[in-house]
Amino acid sequence: MLLNKIEEIKKNIKVWKKEGLTIGLVPTMGALHAGHLSLIKKAKETCDRVVVSVFVNPIQFGPAEDYDKYPRTLEADEKLCKENGVDIVFAPAPKEMYGDGGRLSNDILTYVCPPFFYVNKLCGKTRVGHFDGVCTVVLKLLNIVQPDYAFFGQKDAQQVIIVKKMVKDLNVPVKIIQCPIIREESGLALSSRNKYLTEEGKKDALALGKILNNIKACYKKGITDSVALRETAYAYLSEKHDLEYLEFVDRDTLEDRTIADNNTVVLIACRVENVRLIDNIYLGEN
Amino acid sequence: MLLNKIEEIKKNIKVWKKEGLTIGLVPTMGALHAGHLSLIKKAKETCDRVVVSVFVNPIQFGPAEDYDKYPRTLEADEKLCKENGVDIVFAPAPKEMYGDGGRLSNDILTYVCPPFFYVNKLCGKTRVGHFDGVCTVVLKLLNIVQPDYAFFGQKDAQQVIIVKKMVKDLNVPVKIIQCPIIREESGLALSSRNKYLTEEGKKDALALGKILNNIKACYKKGITDSVALRETAYAYLSEKHDLEYLEFVDRDTLEDRTIADNNTVVLIACRVENVRLIDNIYLGEN
Secondary structure, X not given: OEEOOXXXXXXXXXXXXXXXXXXXXXXXXXXXXXXXXXXXXXXXXXXXXXXXXXXXXXXXXXXXXXXXXXXXXXHHHHHHHHHOOOOEEXXXXXXXXXXXXXXXXXXXXXXXXXXXXXXXXXXXXXXXXXXXXXXXXXXXXXXXXXXOEEEEEOOOHHHHHHHHHHHHHOOOOOEEEEEOOOEXXXXXXXXXXXXXXXXXXXXXXXXXXXHHHHHHHHHHOOOOEHHHHHHHHHHHOOOOEEEEEEXXXXXXXXXXXXXXXXXXXXXXXXXXXXEEEEEEEEOOOO | OEEOOHHHHHHHHHHHHHOOOOEEEEEEOOOOOHHHHHHHHHHHHHOOEEEXXXXXXXXXXXXXXXXXXXXXXXXXXXXXXXXXXXXXXXXOOXXXXXXXXXXXXXXXXXXXXXXXXXXXXXXXXXXXXXXXXXXXXXXXXXXXXXXXXXXXXXXXXXXXXXXXXXXXXXXXXXXXXEEOOOEOOOOOEOOHHHHHOOHHHHHHHHHHHHHHHHHHHHXXXXXXXXXXXXXXXXXXXXXXXXXXXXXXXXXXXXXXXXXXXXXXXXXXXXXXXXEEEEEXXXXXXX
């Protein structure tokens, strides 16, 4: 069932709650791929009812980012959701979520602001305000759907850490479930933004996964110095790659790790054909 | 019943929810007076179960403000609550609400930030960060107690407008009920901070209510120009009064009103004996 209005979905949620059913939310920006489907599958296993939200959230895009050209494929998304047993696809318009007017600023809207320590690094360094926008929309969706569980991909590692922190800090009554990265056979991490890449660009993009795998292999061989591990990346980079960051941080707290350990996550952001791609790997067990 | 732990109160809430009972929350900083009791009474009339939170919220006090000396009278508060049929008094320690360490800053904690337009005026102008702290703790309490209704006094007019805005912007599933200002027979608006005043100070403090009543009387006689109305205040002010602001704004949107109308609220903040007092009056019907 496709719903666009907050009041409509709240009515459905109310009925489910009365029946004592557990609810899972998979928040997405649409353009669904096998990564999203793995979240939906996990939600189906965990909960009685599953809601997928499809909302390209304007307030998490910077003015120079790809909000307008971000892929929108609602018809296909709805079909995929139906095939995978999703109970409700919630696809509100920006106006339904943020009200009238283009004034989507913190001058006129209440924002949820994750801590500077979690934000002023990695993707947050270049995407100023991005995680404020993410936390604000995620909290709105959690308040609308009131799920018992919400499902996020490890692909956006900083995002899921920040969302977990928000849930803890604000006592949001939901359990966040993190699901592993899904990759193409080639090793490329699935992303809706892969659609922007040419075939050649897709090949160049494999460098991200290769760099991470090689770092993990070196770590397993006993190299723990992050500077030394970081240097192994250059073997995979060419003039086709515009590296934004390659960082070693604690997978729970985002604290920098000069010496890598089993709780370290290695994160990379790199532009290929001017498409911003991210990927990451846990050095310990998932 | 007095509870200090989040997990304890959540257990109780869960049972009530299962029984289909409606829940009312009256968030307070303790030092309960007849103003709070009017909120409790309203909550009792509206809901099956009533929770009163008693928490002097450190993150809404500025470094130069009265956090340490703010009156704490938990035993008396609990007794009053019991006498007035409150089901749970929730009085957590700061550590229970914000975790370890004194680092209660937005460097390390997720904050709820109300819009600048609502904050950069009236009390927010001098109390920088105050309403971020208020919204953050109110949202935490709402998430913990999950009430159907939450009760706020009109006394803190800017606060209740900002809380309503937060609830709307973040789709928080609660209805905010605003209750009228309760006054001593003398006309002094009840406030926990009145305890700081000497008997003489209390007399000087009556100026606030007199100024507001006189402005309303002038408005009823047809004077709508806010500059003219504001000037009537000086007749009541002496060197005992340190006026911080006397403003005319829309009672829903906080927009300035140069010409007063029936939707205008007049707000005053004034120090007497260095105690910061606030009061307000609706020019139209309550």
